[in-house]
Amino acid sequence: MAYLEAILINVAIYAIATLGLAIFTGYTGLFSLGHAAFMAVGAYTASILTYFYKVPFFLALLLGVILSVLVSFVIGYPTLRARLRSDYFAIATLGFGEAVKVILENFDLTQGARGLPGIQKVSTLGNTFLLLVLAVILCRNFLRTTYGRKIIAIGQDPVAAEMIGIPLLQNQLLSLGISAGLAGLAGGLLAHYTTFIQPSIFSMDLSSLITAGVVCGGMGSLTGPITAVALFVIIPELFRGFALWRLVFYGMLLVIIINWRPKGLFGYEELNRKNLPKLFSILGITLGLSLFMPTYRWVIESRGYEIFALFVAGMTVGIVTVVFGFLGKGLSLALSPVAERYHSFRGRFSKGLTGFGKVDADASFSRALRLESEGNDTLSRTHVNDQAPILEVKELRKNFGGVVAVDGLSFQLREGELLGLIGPNGSGKTTVFNLISSVYPVDGGTILFRGNDITEWGPTEVVEAGVARTFQNIRLFGSMTVLENVQAALHREGTYSLLEGFLRWPNSVPKVERRLRDESLYLLSIVGLEKEADRRASTLPYGLQRKLEIARALALRPRLLLLDEPAAGMNPREATELVELIQKIHRDKHLSIILIEHHMDVVMSLCRRILVLNFGRLIAEGTPEQIQKDPLVLQAYLGEKAYAIVR
Amino acid sequence: MFIQTIITGLSIGSVYALMAVGYSLVFSVLNFSNFAHGAIITLGAYIAWALMVHYLQVPFLLALLLSMGGAGALAFLNERIAYSTLRRRRAPSLYLMISAMGVAISLQNILYATIGAKLYALPPVFAMDVVHMGELTISKMDIFAFVFSAFTIAILHLILVRTKVGVAIRAAAHDMEMVSVLGVNLDVLVGVLFFIAGSLGGMAGVFMGVKYMVYPSMGWITNKAYIGAVIGGLGSLPGAIVGGLLLGLLEALVSVSSIGDTSLSTYRDVFSFGILVILLIFKPTGFFGRHVEDKL
Incomplete structure (x- = not known):
């Protein structure tokens, strides 16, 4: 004992x-x-x-x-x-x-x-x-x-x-x-x-044991690592006489897990009834294997036939493993709600019961809609205000080694304007976004946002000032759910203290969390993703991931939204939907938007004014009609020779 | 006295450099810290021990060559088993590092479980012979280690500059994908790379074994060669050489100096790790390393 x-x-x-x-x-x-x-x-x-x-x-x-x-x-x-x-x-x-x-x-x-x-x-x-x-x-x-x-x-x-x-x-x-x-x-x-x-x-051995626990148990899980380390402590006790080989085993396990199952035991999940069969199988196999030698010796001593002993010991391993397997399955089934148990028996023949256990989207949604209608009263319809530029870029400059990515770019964005930024590949469009949002330090020039010089500000300060962006190559939090992606962006609105958070203080935390959740669902409903709230973000189709990025950016309550190729990889129908979505948020959210896009029909139908970049310089500016006829633009896109022929 | 310390420092530093080159060679192409290299170094020393002491009485030079070959083969296998899957999948470098850590833990503990924690001496090849130069006494082994290490690194340099494989390795250090597109078989290239790194490690292991002792944890992850490689800038061969030598020198100097009554020699290791941490913070690319930045 x-x-x-x-x-x-x-x-x-x-x-x-x-x-x-x-x-x-x-x-x-x-x-x-x-x-x-x-x-x-x-x-x-x-x-x-x-x-x-x-x-x-x-x-x-x-x-x-x-x-x-x-x-x-x-x-x-x-x-x-x-x-x-x-x-x-x-x-x-x-x-x-x-x-x-x-x-x-x-x-x-x-x-x-x-x-x-x-x-x-x-x-x-x-x-x-x-x-x-x-x-x-x-x-x-x-x-x-x-x-x-x-x-x-x-x-x-x-x-x-x-x-x-x-x-x-x-x-x-x-x-x-x-x-x-x-x-x-x-x-x-x-x-x-x-x-x-x-x-x-x-020593390092102890550190490696803990590290092995986290890697094998699964990153992004709490119960996984705990289970793994418990197994690490218990298993060597079952295989006494192999004590020296314990660390050899952990080392090999690290190699095996990271190579062939990087998410470990329950990566990005917790111990729940769906994982139980897995856990029980592991328990069964280890327990079975640990019984191998004792059974073998016991049979040898009482009967003496080596082959028979091997057979009995092997059977023991098998039986224990299978029994544990069934135990896990049974327990998992016993713990599941009645509806799902029914589903599991009938499931193969019926297609129904979709959306089981999902967020109660409708209830939250109606609350969210109320929020929207309340919000709408305070928002006036967008008017392009000629007097006050919201963003003013002067002589902006950026070099990467010897390459000049942005070369003395100046432009203004009026409050409420939807500006297009186009140009051939490598013309420095995304770099401009990276400079405005302070991903890279600026090499020269100034950026004024609502009258403030934000040139030297850090990325988070720029966001707080009211600039949000999306990414050309989608950067979502892949292992979080769609809902959590948006909730993460609402972090400034969590009003409780860290201590309250730890204790999940009943007076504050659940209330605030409920509000954030409703808010997130509302934002998702704007881009049409409220039905996907519980899905893991990385499993969304490409087009929807881009919409989720937009919802996440909106959660920051921006004044200026930088959209980096939102229609990339979309088919014409999706692109048309996207155009409507951008028009909608531009109108309803009182936003100023800069749009980088290669789909010309998207840019031409959305923007009244378009800037054209080439080699980091502004080569043309004007309405879609003007841009389409501009010789410099045609030259930049087609090359000089082809332009000569077209002309 | 001072010059004596410098010479001691240079001789141990040259062995550090030899080990550090192995780390850097792998890092330059695959862009991860190969923690298993230390275990390969240890196994190289054990191979020499088995050949020279335990099973046979093989002459030193032959044992050295066989250790190099054996350690090279082990490093090759190590890559095939523990890294190639991750490499082909283009996994983050952190995954490769964890896999390497797993290999290091396993190999070291296999040694504990089979041969045991006992310290073994390699035959004192020329360790007892000393050369007197004025007031200085220099062990012939130190001279041999220094000269042989320098010679090997020179050969490595020639291989990298003159041979086709060497050129491919240097090209891969810049852009592995491009090299692959140009028709180089990456599996072969990386195999050769690990063989070279492993045999350098095997050689260093033998020298370490002769100079000190052979024991399972002699090449553990936190070994000096690694710190040397970081000082010089991981991924840079001249950096590894300079870093290794510099660390040897600094250690030798710290060992003989003292503050007041307390000798600093017990804090030699803290000092080395201190350098490592400080350098990582202020100059993670070391003296010669190249700057790696992710593209957005």
């Missing part, structure tokens, strides 16, 4: 540490290979406090957690600020982990490599599991708030996240802090369970 308890306590402790890494690595996509160092900080702080200063256990644990968080900020601030490539970041954390180990080995208070013996044994099955459950609940709450969505968005696509106004550094630090705090908690618990710690415990 004590043996079982020991295993379970280990499971809980490692699960807390892995949960910590999952919150950081699984969602931000940044790998920390030095997480054992945060565990070490927590373990040493808590142990020194309880051992030398007789501080109460939970207080010591808390102080360990706080110190881990602070240390994580110290290491995280410079490395995250530098925006290292993800693999360089991993190496930096790895170096940090080793450095902490060496420091602990040479520090007097920590008693060097000899370690700290005789720590109180106060971590019990009860308090470790209680803390694990608490940690899971808090993390889960956190991920379902605007704060959590910001972090998930960054992990999916940092550039797109910045373009919807999510500052990277502070959110990544927040995630790292939570992560390090949990690691520190796990460290403190571990120290007060094993009663002895030394620096070599918190």
